[in-house]
Amino acid sequence: MQERTYEKYFRQNRLPHIWCPGCGNGTVMKAIVEAVEKRKLPRDKTVIVSGIGCSSRASGYMDFDTLHTAHGRAIPFATGIKLANPELNVIVITGDGDCTAIGGNHFIHGARRNIDLTVVLFNNAIYGMTGGQASPMTPLHKKATTAPYGSVDRPFDACQLASAAGASYVARSTAFHVQHLTDMIAEGISVEGFSFIEAVVQCPTAYGRKNKMPEPAQMMAWLRDHAVLQKAWDKLPEEKRSDKFPIGVFLKRQFEEYTKAYAEVIASAQGGKK
Amino acid sequence: MDTEIFLKSERCKGCGICVAFCPKKVLQLDTLGHCSVVRPDDCIACGQCELRCPDYAIFVDKKVYA
Ligand SMILES: Cc1ncc(C[n+]2csc(CCOP(=O)(O)OP(=O)(O)O)c2C)c(N)n1
Ligand code: SF4
């Protein structure tokens, strides 16, 4: 058998990964390295930064310079790396809890600054690692250990949040739409500025079992049947949208990138001193 | 069709995703809960199993004759 080219981006002695049978995280991790390969990013100029959670474990399997940081703090660490060496390609891996609960402020301010990071949010709609507590992205009426009768908290739409906060690129895909997901990430990598990609993933263990979808394949079929490509979504009447959600590129715009703006400040401050 | 299916069984966690998405019922979980190839001749090399396996445990190539 011809060894697959993406295998070189994994720390082989760390596989198999720790994720549950059928967990979608493995699929998204592969999509990221395939996007890296597609964009021909040199491995020694690419840094992977993650927070804390099942999803954030991904950095441990990826053969780059990697940083597994504190819960919610991946974006601040990544900001430091990018500012210290703007030549680096910095990819952030985060979960829905990591990014929108404890790390919510870091997330919106990263977008506001428009720093050139590619942030991939693995959205399993729950706190997986700690046993299934509701996150700010748990859908309304879905169950969690902290919401045994269904969540009454309205969920964040992280894509809308990133857009409103000032991101340069915002997209969504799922662990079912593997090639589409890879394309969404690859495009985010090429955009200069804050790129945000939400990858909806199946978590059969913490989310599925609580919500009558314990089988991984069942959850993937749900993703297939409920994700709607942006163009079709725009034509879909309101009453047919109910539990469906759009995927695709929602936003792409140009705005001055943060490390560039900062370099100008440094240049003029140093110039002024002489 | 002439195809070859490779398994890295040490990676397989028996999640059943490949079994569920194979359009030709080529795959099944064995008694130990690992993926196994039961109807190799029916494989059409569509690549669904490889694409969807979250553990990179199954690979499909078209057979090459030397
Ligand atoms: C400061 C801090 N608070 C709380 C925790 C406990 N904790 C670990 S992971 C996690 C939530 C993970 O959820 P999410 O980010 O959605 O990732 P998932 O595990 O679902 O991939 C929490 C609350 C922690 N590690 N550090
Ligand atoms: S708890 Fe959920 S997110 Fe965590 S590894 Fe298991 S299936 Fe994946």
Ligand code: SF4
């Ligand atoms: S999808 Fe992969 S891990 Fe799951 S049963 Fe098939 S080969 Fe095993």
Ligand code: SF4
């Ligand atoms: S390549 Fe297609 S037909 Fe062959 S085993 Fe995989 S899913 Fe089944």
